[in-house]
Amino acid sequence: MQKSHWIGEVQSGMHDGKEVELKGWVHRTRGSNKIHFIVLRDSTGTIQCVAKRDALGDDSFEDLKSSLIETSIILKGMVNVDERAPGGHEIIVSSAEVVGPVNPEKPFPITESAMENADGGETEFLLDNRHLYLRTGRMTNMLKIRSSVFGAVHSYFREREFTEYHAPSFVAGAVEGGSTLFEVPYFGRKVYLTQSWQLYAEAAMPALERLYTVAPSFRAEKSRTRRHLTEFWHAEMEIAWAGNAEVMEHGEGLVRHIARTLLDERSDELASVGRDLDLVARYADSPYPRMRYDEAVETLQGLGVDIEWGQDLDYSKEKVLTQDFEVPHFLTHYPRIAKPFYHRPDPDDEKYVLCHDLLAPEGYGEIIGGGERTWSEKEILERIDEEGTPREPYEFYIDVRRYGGVPHGGFGLGIERVCSWLSGADHIREVIPFPRDSRRVTP
Template identity: 45%
Template sequence: MKITIKDASKFVDQEVTIGGWLASKRSSGKIAFLQIRDGSGFIQGVVVKADVGEEIFARAKSVTQETSMYVTGVIQKDERSPFGFELQVKDIEIIHESLDYPITPKAHGPEFLMDNRHLWLRSKRQHAVMKIRNEIIRATYEFFNEEGFVKVDPPILTGSAPEGTSELFATKYFDEDAYLSQSGQLYMEAAAMALGKVFSFGPTFRAEKSKTRRHLIEFWMIEPEMAFIEFKENLEVQEQFVSSIVQSVLKNCQLELNTLGRDTAKLEQIQAPFPRITYDDAIKFLHEQGFEDIQWGDDFGAPHETAIAESYDKPVFITHYPTKIKPFYMQPAPDREEVVLCADLIAPEGYGEIIGGSERIHDQKLLEQRINEHGLSEDAYKWYMELRKYGSVPHSGFGLGLERTVAWISGVEHVRETIPFPRLLNRLYP
């Protein structure tokens, strides 16, 4: 019977066949230990010379790293194994021999590993990160479906660059200029006026020449928009969503978290509600911590966000940023026009902002005023302004960056490990 490794628990004491690759091996006298992977997981195959004979044992000892094979044996419980099971091997059938596999058990530099990303994905660590990413994606769909959201797909190609082209990738759309999307938000606002509560989940692009561990050129965004939802309600949805995906990973990815050496005690504390601090109070706090360079009206950098986050054991909302440093579409606070009803959600442990969100301007005249103040094209925004012309309502939304969230939950340092094939400032290969 052919099975996958993840289903091994269902076949204890039964003879099965697993199609897989050799991740690594070691031998001790007349026993060989094969670490076998099949994409669904890793299992140790134990080959005893007295049980399999000379030919099979010689095959086990000579098989090379990443050789593909069918391994037949009996599944047995093994309390010493992180997986909990092992395979008592009876037969090995080589499918394709792998020679001179470049990624060996020795240490390799990050550039070498990135050049071989197509192969590095096979490693146990990268496998664990990708499984956690997949669980976050699965939990995202589950959360929004259960909360009555409709999935809507905004376009990746846009016909204008109304906020300027400095961080956009330009391309040709037949005989017109086009740009890769930085965000689906504006289109999601239109969708919310049609469907009430919506979310998108897709790639976005930033032509930002940043080399930090938090930045990618191409990354994936989860962007909900909600009609009739105001600022405080928007924060509640965000903290419920983040709590939900963290708890889903804790429930379904314990093996992967253990593989990465993640301190799960810190994740277990991630339950709504989350603390909130205003921008004003954040500035005061930073001054008390010795950050004299930051002044009211400045945006926060990574050191500032980290200092604030270190005061909490949960993600923290920083709210009510100055109007002048935030996008034109954010609703001003009713009692203070110099700040807007927005919040950034800062993850603990130095991982920075994972969500940016706000209540959106729903008054047509105010939106027109903001567009003019920012020197934007009214023609480019004609359709967007019409959303306020025909039955406008208060509405809010946010965007969560998937890769930063994966990095935080899995505990890896650099976002380049959280996407299968990262696009960085100096990397378009493989």
């Protein structure tokens, strides 16, 4: 049953002049009563297959002629080099077998017109037919790009002696604000879906010292923007004996490594989805500047933006701030009052915390949030109390600090935000197969 030949190989010239057997799906067809052209697709590409009535016989020829788009077929034939064929290669079909036919009364619904004005495929129709839309060229490219981003996250951390470590998805307490938690019934109790691996990672920090994960996180935000999902994949790291600056080094290193990996592995796919490769190369090669929160506020005030010191930077302000940025920038040292308890106050000036956000250019916004953790028992209790957060759900977190607390920190990176930004997608939904947002959970 396994495949002996792949369309990508044939298009690369590997089988010129030889007989091959191709298994795939009908992408397009055209032709006449005597000669028929089938553009066959598999996961590696497409190729034109030429079927002639003379050579095939009436039965096989009629089978092929009536094969609608997305019919699965097995074709045998010679590989012919021909300028008239897209990609320069074609198959002169000698035999054909239909494996899975398509009913003409219910043809494949995703037509050229369905994608015409979709611009990334985000019409209601295409979202409803997501299970079929996945096999179209744009989605296939996006899924391959996504796969390389995951691969790059793993290779970055593993090459640097980080250990992959896993946290539960059912949790009792919140990381971010409680309003964004998904409540789940749990044998008569209520638990929540995790928003972040971080608190559990900190518990393992004294064991592993350098750890990372890639896992889904869940946030019940009703946000309807091109940057939000309720279920997203979260790459997170935690490192012992490190401060804000060292953690940031890794954030920059990781993002640049992802960009470099995409250039190495997915240039064709990036170009196919319309991405300017020079931009991706710039993001891989250029250093990312650091900017303190105070500087950002002054810059914004200079631009006439209405902002006061102490306010968090919302997207509208981020957008103004980043509009002239040519590479991602780190924003550091936010006011203590704007950030949750686990951020460590800056010993040099306790008005600030040792934290950083990485803001992507081109309006894609925040892709990393991280910083140094509050690591002493005394300080964490102060921070929890000043925030008015109940201590009970965090007992285990506080306990970690009672037995040899050390300076440490980490960050979280939104995989889909990075995929979306580096691929130049119009919407975060384009880079995940079955997107989940506040209104859509099907298909």
